Amino acid sequence: MSAVVPRVSKHRAAFGRRLNPPLPQTVRTLWVVFGDQLDPRFSVFRKHFDKAHDAVLMAEVDEESRHVASHVQRTTLFLSAMRHYAESLSARDVRVRYVTLDNADNTQSLDGEVRRAVGELRPERLAVIRPGEWRIVTMVEAWRESLQLPLTMHEDPHFLTTPAEFGEWATGRRTMVMEHFYRVMRRRLEILIAPDGGPEGGRWNFDADNRKGYKGDRDTLPPRVRHEPDDITRDVMAMVRERLGDLPGRLDDFNWPVTREQALAELRDFITHRLAHFGDYQDAMVVGRPWMYHSLLSAPMNLKLLDPREIVTLAVEAYRRGVAPLNAVEGFVRQIIGWREFIRGVYWHEGAGYGARNALGQTHSLPSMYWTGTSEMQCMRESLGEVLSNGFGHHIQRLMVTGNFAMMAGVHPREISDWYLGMYVDAIDWASLPNTLGMSQHADGGVVGTKPYAASGRYIDRQGDYCTGCRFSPGVRLGDDACPFTTFYWDFLLRHRATFARNHRMAMPLKNLDAMSDQERTAIAARANAVRDSLGMRPMAAPTSP
Ligand code: SF4
Secondary structure, eight states: SSSSSOOOOOOHHHHHHHHHHHHHSOOOOEEEETTTTTTTOOOOHHHOOTTTTTTTEOOOOHHHTTTTTEEEEEEEHHHHHHHHHHHHHHHOOEEEEEEEOOOOOOOOOHHHHHHHHHHOOSSEEEEEEEOHHHHHHHHHHHHHHHHHHOOEEEOTSSSSHHHHHHHHHHHTSSSOOHHHHHHHHHHHHHBBBOOOOGGGOOOSSOOOOOOOOOOSSSGGSOOOOOOOHHHHHHHHHHHHHHTTTSSOOOOTTTOOSSSSSHHHHHHHIIIIIIHHHHHTTTTTTTTSSSSSTOOOOOHHHHSSSSSSSHHHHHHHHHTTTTSSSSHHHHHIIIIIIIIEEEEEEEEHHGGGGGOOOTTTTOOOOOOHHHHOOSSSSSSHHHHHHHHHHHOOHHHHIIIIIIIIIHHHBBBBBHHHHHHHHHOTTTHHHHHIIIIIIIIITTTTTSSSSSOOOOOOOHHHHHTBSTTTTTTBOOOOSSSTTTEEEEEHHHHHHHHHHHTTTOOGGGHHHHHHHSSSSSHHHHHHHHHHHHHHHHHOOOOOOOOOOO
């Protein structure tokens, strides 16, 4: 607990009064609402909440910003959105016990705040909506016994599939393929289905038309919608600076939607200005242009300020009205009803031990550049710098730059997974972990992706202008000008050749590797270790010959 006496603004004091009205004499059910459960439709409450006898507990605690180091914008987003949500509950006569981070009695852990509330309010039972993280589920389950209270865990109606439904689909399959799951979802939800029952446009997937490198005018890219911070957000920003200023990232440019209205403005902006080109440029990377044509809806959606159904409906309508082409709309819809639901299904299906997997046996620490953004590599400098400034990077930066580099350099999957969880405003464990540990690090041995997403500098060069002006050359694998991605790519294949020998999707790169001379392989391993050394990483033992 800080010894500093916090300055309390007029608004902050008013917020506290509004959010802590006298609670009922006896609380029948105490509902614990977590920071990523800000459903504006109050779906679960409408069905199960008794205003006369029940109360809601919401708590801001240090532990949630520090169990992995959380970007100051991520913390600000959560706390400001929570305060706005608590006010909206209060306005509907829902009694809310809201504990601010700077409350003198705050125990600074969710567990501690639930125990404190139970001690003071003596509820007959507890209720929660399924949390987004195994860590929290384990904590919640323990309350039944340690607090001697019945507890109900409601499924989260925000999602399109429950963990049980996903489990039914997954059970008995040799591999879980997202594309198969996606087709089931398209049919089940009747989205982009032609009158004959087949897929709209004759294909389920239009990725062959997508993923172009960006060759357009960088100055005509659409600007971001601006969300001016209100009193609540300004108070949270001041509090975060005061109490959590040692956490990573910069707060100055905070511009994330913290209310339903702001989230809807972001959604309308995407449909009107970005969706039409989303497919074409979803994998493009341009210096100084962090937003491109991405939706920027993952953060408000993961906080539940937006519902996936309304987003998909508007995107499909845009296609029907001729505002956006099918390749863009199908690609976007696939992200929402396919990939997002699939990833969440994998998270719960694979169990609490999923986060400990390390199929490639990686052991290295994350290089310090991930925290400072300082790098000679222009692609890393841009991608890391944007994360530090905005708490955000688009998916191809995450997968093919920062994630690709960590995997090929040999970073332990838990280290990079924790970095992703803490540094991105949209990161909740159910979404972040399978995307990072599974897809980007291949640490689950192929559950999420059937091959590792390893790529040389040539891939990054194709997708935009990062390599222009970089001091390294993307096509060069040896020597002082060698692109570290390209050196690491071959070093990665050398080190893991045996692991991927039977993976048919890796046949071509391994064939190229096998055509190299022993002398060149030795030189690549040495150059890779020189790069590790320059990044403060330990060297690796030379790989054994195939
Ligand atoms: Fe990145 Fe290599 Fe391109 Fe430089 S040359 S920007 S290090 S991929």
